[in-house]
Amino acid sequence: PLDPYALLIMEAPPSPDYIPGPEYPEYLSPTDDVLPAKEQPLPAAVSPTADSISASEDSDQTEPFKEGETAATPPPSAYHIAARISVRPHIPMPFRSKSEVERLLAIPTPSLS
Structure with a gap:
């Protein structure tokens, strides 16, 4: 015998918010030479990194550690x-004693129907 609530749920109509299955976005195959307008790379003059100091120029300012120096x-x-x-x-948790188990099993329970 199944739980009466489980039977009720199985017989009830689905919720109006129920969505039959996952919806996947339309797949666009990647192309190498065409980017949408939102994904176009910035021109070199507008790029914020164009005017920054390169790593090789910056490394001239620091000196390497000499042996034994920390x-x-x-x-x-x-x-x-x-x-x-x-x-x-x-x-x-301690195991229940045999008399405790018998006492709990003797307690009347309401019927499910």
Whole structure:
């Protein structure tokens, strides 16, 4: 015997908001030479990176480390607090005694119909 609520749900008409299946967008095959107007690359003069300094020019300003030389490490903050994680141990549920099981099974239950 099935749950009466499950039977009711199976017999009920579908919701008016029900959508029969997923709808997929129309697939457009990619083309190498045609981009929609929204996806056209910017001209080189308008590009924000056109006027920026290249990585090779920027690297001239820094000197490489010499052998045995290290960078200074800042001291730790005086207000540094380490995160603490507390874990509570799992307390296992004790098995019911035989008399407790018999007492629970003897309690009358209402019928499903």
